[in-house]
Amino acid sequence: MNRRVPIALVPVLALSLAGCQSAPAPATAPEPTGDGHGAIAGAAELAEPALHLTSLTAAGEIHHLDLLDETSETLGEITPPTSLETDGRFLYAGRDGGVGVVDSGVWTWNHVDHFHYYEAPAALLGDLAGDGEPTVVASDLGAGVRFDGGEAVLLDLDALKKGRIEERFRLDVPAGPGMVVPLPTGALVTDADRLRHVDAAGAEIETVPCTDPAGSIATNVGVVVGCADGAILAVTDADGTAFERIPYPDGAQARALSFAARESRPTVAGATDGDAFWLLDTRERAWTRIDxxxxxxxxxxxxxxxxxxxxxxxxxxxxxxxxxxxxxxxxxxxxxxxxxxxxxxxxxxxxxxxxxxxxxxxxxxxxxxxxxxxxxxxxxxxxxxxxxxxxxxxxx
Structure with a gap:
């Protein structure tokens, strides 16, 4: 079976893709545009997910492998990357001075109790410039970029779905490592000892104590940010975003430095710099250490x-x-x-x-x-x- 659609090989391309993404909490899931779930301009609705492996060479060449029929094609080239993050649709290829953004053209939309699957033309959307090496945090809520030269950027997810790279905000921050973690509304901007909760325009709403923030992941319960003494869980509902602290058990050593899991699941794995790792159950608010x-x-x-x-x-x-x-x-x-x-x-x-x-x-x-x-x-x-x-x- 061949579901191929044309590939748009241009540096910056405005696509009419009003496709939707899933969100950690059902209350925040966006509704698709158009007359129905399949009425999304430029996209075809499929009976099953159009799963691909999208790979990049060190030189920046992008390859797109269809896992159903095993056909492969080249999408184009970007500036050679040193890192890659994805939300399952968009790819964010970082390197000193910028982030190349690619729309794979395939995605799944979560309708709480079932899913819709879409395919549209893939496109190279262009480049986000910044000062220094970028750290990207990407999920179905959007993408935040922290340049270690001292810039914090939140991208506009709706604009990305339409083929445009637009910024919700760009803030001056202290130089050095850090993160911009997207929330259903606004983001968390990390400092050395706290998280700054900001709105979509970058205005500060509140601060949350968090020593040495490192690692973040979105689950179907909320958004996790790792801290030296545990994790902060940001849970959003119709009343807003609340922050809960999940401390490590007494006597815990070797904190989690990064998190990884199957998309939107409540339990995530936290890698350490030793032989052990942590499992964080965000539903139960509990850590388990495994050696x-x-x-x-x-x-x-x-x-x-x-x-x-x-x-x-x-x-x-x-x-x-x-x-x-x-x-x-x-x-x-x-x-x-x-x-x-x-x-x-x-x-x-x-x-x-x-x-x-x-x-x-x-x-x-x-x-x-x-x-x-x-x-x-x-x-x-x-x-x-x-x-x-x-x-x-x-x-x-």
């Missing part, structure tokens, strides 16, 4: 019925771990050892998790792996690829 017994390069929570967690060892093996007992259920042979041995390539090696599969890229091995985490980490498919330095699963 893997060996150094891990990546970890992500599947949060399925069997509480699977997928991890990548520093040797390049993929582990499937029982999230309740901490027991390793399955282990692959080393798949991306050469990539992890190269510090530059290792920075782009990621685990992409959905309900049924885990995807892993090996830029040195010139391959992308599809792994069935529910079937003893079986290698379901391998895809030859031209040095996939970064990869994102799109259409989810």
């Amino acid at each position: 893997a017994g060996e150094p891990l390069a990546r970890v992500a929570a599947v949060d399925d019925a069997d509480q699977h967690v997928v991890a990548l060892t520093e040797k390049g093996e993929v582990l499937v771990i029982d999230g309740e007992s901490g027991k390793a259920l399955a282990r692959t042979e080393p798949l991306v050892a050469a990539s992890l041995a190269d510090p530059v390539l290792a920075a782009g090696v990621t685990l992409q998790i959905d309900a049924n599969r885990t995807y892993l890229n090996g830029p040195a091995e010139n391959v992308m792996f599809e792994i069935d985490h529910a079937d003893s980490a079986r290698i379901a498919r391998t895809f030859e690829a031209d040095a996939p330095a970064f990869v994102a699963e799109t259409g989810r």
Whole structure:
């Protein structure tokens, strides 16, 4: 089956795509434009998600692999990236001085109790310029960019859906690392010891104590920001946004530095700089520490019925771990050892998790792996690829 639509290969293209995204809380989910759920100009509604692996080479060439029919095409080229973030539709490719924005043209819209799936022309939307190296936080709520030269930017998600890069705000902030974390309305801008809750225009609403913020993820409960002593959970409903602190258990060591999970699930995995990792259940407001017994390069929570967690060892093996007992259920042979041995390539090696599969890229091995985490980490498919330095699963 071939669902191909034309690819728009232009640096900046205004698309008439009023497609919608899911949100962590049903109360904040946007409604689609048009006369009905399928009446979105420029997009076709599908019976199933148009899942793709969108990969970037170190030189900035973008490849789009259809996971249904295994056809691949080149979308174009952007400035060579050093990082990549995605919300499942848009790709944000960062490098010193800017962020290249790509619309993959495939996405899923969450209608609370069911989903709608869309495909439209992919496009290279252009570039967001800034001072220094960018840190991007992207979710269905939008994208925030913190340039370490001292600029904080919140992008306009509605404009992105129409093919335009527009800023909701750009604030001067202290130079150095930090984040701009999108909320259903406004964002959180991190400082060294606090989170500044700002509205969509960048005006400060309130501050929330948070020492050494690091890592953020959106769940179906709320938005998480990691702090030295635990996490802040921002929960938004019709009455506004409330902030809850989820402290680590007494005596906890080695805090979570980043978070990863299947999209919109309540339980997320927090990677540390040691052998252990954390599971944060945002519904129960509880942490669980799991000692893997060996150094891990990546970890992500599947949060399925069997509480699977997928991890990548520093040797390049993929582990499937029982999230309740901490027991390793399955282990692959080393798949991306050469990539992890190269510090530059290792920075782009990621685990992409959905309900049924885990995807892993090996830029040195010139391959992308599809792994069935529910079937003893079986290698379901391998895809030859031209040095996939970064990869994102799109259409989810």
